[in-house]
Amino acid sequence: MSKDYAVLARCVVEGVGGPDNISKVFHCATRLRFQLVDTSSIDVDALGSISGVMGAVKSVGGVQVIVGNDVVQAFKAMVDLYPNIESAAESDDDAKGHEVSDEKANIFSRMLNVLSSIVGPTIPLIMTSGLISALLVILNRWGGLPADGSTYTILNMVGNAALYFLPVFLAYTSAKRFGCDVMVSVFLGALLVSPTLADLATSGEFSSLFGLPVMTGGYTSTLIPAILTVWVYSYVEKLVARIVPDAVKFVFRPFASIVIMVPVALCVTAPLGGYAGDLLCAAMEAINSAAPWASVLVVGCLAPLMVLTGMHLAIIPLVMAMFETVGFDSFLFPAFIGMNFSQFGVALACFVKTKNPNLKTLSMSCAVTAFLAGVTEPTLYGICVRMKRPLYATWIACIVNAIFCAVFSVRVYSFGAPSFFTMPIFLNPDGTMTNFYFAIAAAALTIVVSFVATLVLGFDDSCYGEKSEDKATV
Incomplete structure (x- = not known):
């Protein structure tokens, strides 16, 4: 049965204090991001319990409501129901109110909030161009596309356009x-x-x-x-x-x-x-020169926390600087092999083990999204945060992947989040395949570790209603 997005939008707006409490609302790939006039009375647990919402987390001056792949439909329904919310998002009064809410946070949080709102909308386009560049390597290497032809030149232009x-x-x-x-x-x-x-x-x-x-x-x-x-x-x-x-x-x-x-x-x-x-780039190069394993290990161990808080966006400037100067990323996206593929392993384990029909349906959807597109929020908030133990399995897999990537110096040569369709980002332009094979091994290792850890740690699926006789708990 299809979702009633109008009902979902109305419940979410009421949960954040009504339309008068909203100074700005926008969305990313999976979240409705609210800037609020008053955040003191917001109950994130109550927001997370709304049907169709996978979870909620407070942010600087507001709250983020995780809807999942249906976020665009939910956002459109919200704007249709409350048209003044959208118009207020671009008014001078809103900008002033937003500055006031930002002032309540420390300078790091304020900078993070600014980076999130500015850089976030550009990331899908940059990833698209990066994927085109990666596919161009495949076409040149195995598809017989000559590097001196006009087709290659035009595709290369498209692949570089977003960053240029x-x-x-x-x-x-x-x-x-x-x-x-x-x-x-x-x-x-x-x-x-x-x-x-x-x-x-x-x-x-x-x-x-x-x-x-x-x-x-x-x-x-x-x-x-x-x-x-x-x-x-x-x-x-x-x-x-x-x-x-x-x-x-x-x-x-x-x-x-x-x-x-x-x-x-x-x-x-x-x-x-x-x-x-x-x-920033010199600092990262100094760290990588002194201890090449340190940066990917640190980011890998913190990856779940960074996604939960949105802090991973703060590292994007460093990644872009690395691509501009040395031509590859050796710490963020390699570490996120663990984050992205672990969510596939966790969701798959939940699908296999649970007898709860609601969780079984959700976990299959989350598994497909994480594996094919590298979108982790549906699994992270809809499964891991809600049942807790799968989150521990995620952390274990992220740490294992970080150690593996640090040992074998796995690198990303095109901007993009790791997923099944974006694995070409690990292809080295010099023609060697070693890095690509290590990346595949890291993804496989992550999936196995997260799958096994989820089964071993177990989970309580009673929070999804319609419990079966055998509750999937260890």
Whole structure:
């Protein structure tokens, strides 16, 4: 029987305090993310018990409600029922209310919240381009596609496009997050990837703009320069709005903003963001040089906690810096072999062992989603958090995988979350297959360990109702 998304949306909105308590709502792949006026009375356990909700967790200034693969339908039903929620998400009043809620958190939590809202929407597109790049390696290596042909060149362009134009995409999402003009923000992001700026590098590391130093070479594939630039622009826009009269605002407010922001972006914010990215990358390279096993081991051991809290998004800037400088990731996505494939093993074990029809249906859906797409939240919240012991099995599998990847130096060469369809991201462009075979071995090991650990630890499926005579408990 199909879900009634209107009922689900109404129950969730009531659970977070009603529409008047919502200052912003958006969604990611599996979660409805709320920014709330008042979070003090929110009961995450009550939210998690709503039919159709897999779980809930408090976040900075709000709450995240895990719906699973139906999150888009639930979000649409919510917007249809409460149209003012969507319009409030882009208003000045909302931006102010959001800043107030952020101030209640420490600076790290606030930065994490900002990164989550800005970087999150771009990740599916970046992963798509990464997968195309990985498939291009397969076509070239085994499909007979020549590297000097136009087809290869065009597909390679598509595979690199999302990372190349990343500052433009981030300028858009940053504008939405900081509440400033979208088109001017996108214009500033486009300046950072202009071929002209890159061509100036032939004359030296720096050029000049009215005597001011401009770092040449461009900022393709970078993350921090665009975010920092749009953040500064959000304040410049307010200043210009107070100075330029309403009678000429249509043209002269964007004009004045751009006149101010071009030297600020090219001479201050973009270079500072570039240096910050270089420092982050240098720090990771130093760690990997001193102890190559350390980073993947730490991330692997913390992977379930990072997904539960959304902290894995905070590492994305480091990963992008690694791809830009050394061409691979050796700590985040290898560690997430354990996170993603363990959820398949856990869900499969639950499907095999339980006699509860509700859990059996849920676990099969979760297993397919985790294995094919690498989406872990349905299993993590719908099964692991709810029954606890499968979460311990997840942790065991993540640690085993982290040790394996650390020992054999498993690397990812294209941006993407590990799953059955994205395994080509482990193919080394130099043609060797060793890394790919180790990645497959890591995935298989993770599945076996998580499956066996779930069966050994057992679980209590009574929380799913309709108990059978033999409850799956050890």
